[in-house]
Amino acid sequence: MKNHFKEETNMSVEMNHRKLGQQLELFASMEEAPGMPFFLPNGMVLRNELESYWKRKHQLAGYQEIKTPFMxxxxxxEQSGHWDHYHENMYFSNVDEQNYAIKPMNCPGAILIFNSKRRSYRELPVRYAELGLVHRHELSGSLNGLLRVRSFTQDDAHLFVREDQIESEIDKILDLIHEVYSKFGFSYKVELSTRPVKFIGSPEKWEQAEKALESVLQKKDFNYQVNEGDGAFxxxxxxxxxxxxxxxxWQCGTVQLDFQMPEKFDCQYIxxxxxPLRPIMIHRAIYGSLERFMAILIEHVAGEFPLWLAPIQAKILPISDAHLEYAYEVQGQLQALGFRVEVDNRVEKIGLKIREVELQKVPYAFVVGDKEVEKGMLAVRKRKEGNIGEMSLEQIxxxxEKERGSY
Structure with a gap:
């Protein structure tokens, strides 16, 4: 039964990631590079935090990070099959009278690294993780902020496993995906997508692969739907x-079992x-693409990021220039501990500064006046809660530290 989950587009304007991206100064789309987003400083903080979290989780799960050429x-x-099955979505170049393709996917590069040395059965599973920049030609009319772009970063992983390791590795992958989605407050649905009309390899291998995936889903008691004919080629x-x-x-994560690529590239282990034996390859992504996940997350929280993700975690609002020295002293101490804090040093009324902090959806604001300087305290305002009282720097x-938590 084919059952695609619909991506709804009806939402309040206030939650649209393009509007929020402009309001919070996260990213910009420019005519000079259609479908290839420009990340502004605030957006880079958000992006870097997502990448750092991803890298830490993969390090703990036994993955090795790699980076492969984008061209x-x-x-x-041609060898991988992308030329025959994906040619119309690719970009090309010619260098030294040699034809090149800009990668639409990361998997061939990971295979070349696996094949770069002799492998033993004792090494498997080999788990490679890559935040790989890819380019795909999308029609101009379909481009949409960060949701549909031509240049994006896939959070890929490629695992090379023995046949007896397939189910245990997929089991671990499903646990990792659940942990990551839970971190961001997402629940999820699951689909098993089977052999499409256009495919490579034998039907027997496809049946073996489909049974392996279904077995893990059943053992973990997943509630899933079968999406006939929507597998990768x-x-x-x-x-x-x-x-x-x-x-x-929103379709984001994917786990793909592949008997074909190791055959095409003659992957071996002893x-x-x-x-010599042939490994099986598992393709896997969790965010799907970093850009698209950011768009979904921006709308999911309506731009009100938790403290660990917020580009600006606190703003210090001195009432007058007389309070600037204390404001910068507080900023320096917080920045030394890794917190992202700014001082609003403009000559503006404090009411205006507070309203702008609320519009920027900054989690905390610290108002500094004569009383705060004298007592060595800060008047603390929290997003959506307003004034929550005076606190010392140590209390803050x-x-x-508690609210930011750890990975």
Whole structure:
């Protein structure tokens, strides 16, 4: 039964990620590079925090991070099958009379790294993780902020496993995906997508791969739907559709089992009997693409990021220039501990400064006047709660450390 979850577009303007991206100075779309977003300083903070969280989780899960070239020779894409199955979505270049393609996917690069040295069965599973920049040609009419772009970063992982490791590795992947989505407050739905009309490899291998994926889903007691014929051309997949605060569904994560690419690239490892064997490849993403996940997250929280993600975590609002020295002293101490704090040093009324902090959706504001300077305290305002009283810098640091948490 084919059942695509619909991506709803009806929402209040206030939650639209393009409007919020402009209001919060996160990213910009420019005519000079259609579909290729420009990330502003605030957006880079958000992006870097998402990447740091991702890297830490993968390090703890036993992945090795790699980086592969964004442009490789045409023959590679012919060998992988992308030339035949994805040619119309790719960009090309010619260098030294040699045809190159800008990568639309990261998997061939990971395969080349796996094949770069002799492998033993004792090394497997090999888990590579890559935040890889890819380019795909999308029609200009379909471009939409960060949701539909031509240049984006996939949070890919490619695992090379023995046949007896397939189910245990997929089981671990599903646990990792659940942990990441829970961190951001997303629930999700699951689809198992099977062999499409156009595919490579034998039907027997496809059936084996589909049964392996279904077995893990059943053992973990997942409630899933079968999406007939919507697998990748090289293998079946499990797709994750996250549900946001408005009840909309977005396809993000995917787990794909691939018997075909290792065959095409003659991937090998030496078995216990000293004979060459073929690994199985697992393709996997959690965010899906960093840009799209950011768009979904911006709308999910309506731009009100938790403290650990907020580009500006606190603004210090001195009432007059006489309070600037104390404001900068507080800023310096908080920045030394890794907190993102700004001082609003403009000659403006304090009411205006407070309203602008609210519009910028900054989690905290610290008002500094004569009384605060004299007592060595800060008048603390919290997003949506307003004034929550006076606190010492030590109290604020303890509060921030607890609220920021850890990965």
């Amino acid at each position: 490789m020779k045409q023959e590679l894409w 090289y293998g079946p997949k499990i797709d994750f559709h996250i549900l946001d605060s408005l009840g909309r569904s 078995g216990e009997d000293n004979k 640091i303890n509060k921030f």
